[in-house]
Amino acid sequence: MASVAKIIELSADSEKSFEDALQQGIKRANDTLRGVRGIWIKDQEILIADGKPKLYRMHLKVTFKLD
Numbered sequence: 621m622a623s624v625a626k627i628i629e630l631s632a633d634s635e636k637s638f639e640d641a642l643q644q645g646i647k648r649a650n651d652t653l654r655g656v657r658g659i660w661i662k663d664q665e666i667l668i669a670d671g672k673p674k675l676y677r678m679h680l681k682v683t684f685k686l687d
Contacts, residue, residue: 623685625657630680638664641678655685 632645642661649656660681667675 625683625685627681627683628653629662630682632678632680634676635674636676638676638678641676642680645678645680649680649682649684653682653684654687656682657685658683 630645630649632641632648634640634644646659649659660683662679662681664679665677666673667677
């Protein structure tokens, strides 16, 4: 039997690091979606305040299996 998956995009933020933003994105995806099969990093950005990194943001594509 063939499977069908859906891909959605999420943004995850952290004041600590890109790694922390990624981990938060993975956790949130697994907490709210069933059958998460993969996550791709689409892009990353850093928001700056007073000349210093304020927020690390990752844009993620999440693939999950449809019931």
